[in-house]
Amino acid sequence: MWPLSLSVSRHRAKDEQYAGHIDAPKNLDPRQSTLVENAYYLCKPPERSARISKVSPPLHQYIRKLLFSDLDKDSITNVLKQLRKLPWSECEQYILKCFMKVHKGKYGQIHLIASLTSGLSRHHDEFAVAVVDEVLEEIRVGVELNEYGAQQKRLAHLRFLGELYNYEHVDSSVIFETLNVTLSYGHGTSEQEVLDPPEDFFRVRMVIILLETCGHYFDRGSSKKRLDQFLIHFQRYILSKGPLPLDIEFDLQDLFANLRPNMTRYATIDEVNAAILQLEEREHASSDTKPLSRSSSGVISSNGKSIAKDIGENGAAHKEESDSDSGSGSGVRGGQNEELDDGNHERGSGSDNGDDYDDGDGPGSDDDNEFRVRQKVVTVDPEEQAALIKS
Helix, strand or coil, X not given: CCCHHHHHHHHHHHHHHHHHHHHCCCXXXXXXXXXXXXXXXXHCCCCCCCCCCCCCCXXXXXXXXXXXXXXXXXXXXXXXXXXXXXXXXXXXXXXXXXXXXXXXXXXXXXXXXXHXXXXXXXXXXXXXXXXXXXXXXXXXXXXXXXXXXXXXXXXXXXXXXXXXXXXXXXXXXXXXXXXXXXXXXXXXXCCHHHHCCCCCCHHHHXXXXXXXXXXXXXXXXXXXXXXXXXXHHXXXXXXXXXXXXXXXXXXXXXXXXXXXXXXXXXXXXXXXXXXXXXXXXXXXXXXXXXXXXXXXCEEECCCCCEEECCHHHHHHHHHHHHHCCCCCCCCCCCCCCCCCCHHHHHHCCCCCCCCCCCXXXXXXXXXXXXXXXXXXXXXXXXXHHHHHHHC
8 A cells, every 4th residue: 555645656757748738739719728738727726825814903893703703683772882991082983884784784684783782872972963964974985886786785785774773762754755766866867877777676675665664654644644755655666667576566555455455556668657656745734825824823922923823722723734744753652551563663672661761870780781672553443452351
């Protein structure tokens, strides 16, 4: 039996001899010569210098371990505590950089990063604002470039933005502005063939992802009205693209079934244009009557300032206005008589009972590690309630 070293040397000698035969001139056509060279280099790859891996500082390695390895719904409170203990003057920019790499982590844990952002915003306001700015900038750049390789990153950022709204970190106006930019940027312009070609349905998927994340909160007040208007314009955009792929069509059916099950799905451009025209006429009529309603709720004094009437007469009107806030959840943040949405109850894992923050707590208290989740109003049918009382 030959020793191992001798056997290796014999094989190496044969390879070198075979390489000499390959280098010898032969009457081969270019296709056959390419096939022979590919087979040779597949067996004996050319020598390359070793790749030098980047060595990160221990603090950066620890931050990545917290966010991408340790973070889950059970450890989120501990991760928040550890992040607060870090020297923020040294690592704030790197934490922001890691937060913006949500597409490199697990898609199902994006809401945990949003929850950490909401928790850290109580102690680092500038960091929380920077996170929102960076997310909006990434979404805008993705729409402007429309790169195929960045589609997974764009979807992750849209999911992140929706979760930031769920954790009461952004307002509904930010969501609707993002939706409008997603549909309108470059569409109907000379750059449409590059930014939004007719065969590209990725923007439809972007809208679906964002509305699936936070659209179920737009069910009352002005946010409900704005979503109804947007969905009509969204249908016109869809009809302008042509036949949809089956997977996107099924996702659209699920979206409308969850958000607006009674909304009409238009089949032609003419139908949706007529609906938009009717909607604009209704808005114009309501805008003409709005100054009359405002003048009836108050009187003008001699110095030009408005003096409100007795609160007892207009209490219902003031309550209605507060309920029709632009999706910011002002009627929800009190949270005494409302229940958490079942889909988001687990997300407030740092707080077992879903209570809001107490501003009087000190910076070192355990209540600083709780997380606020946007709540949803649950309406009860009076007949069902009477039947339950009788039973």
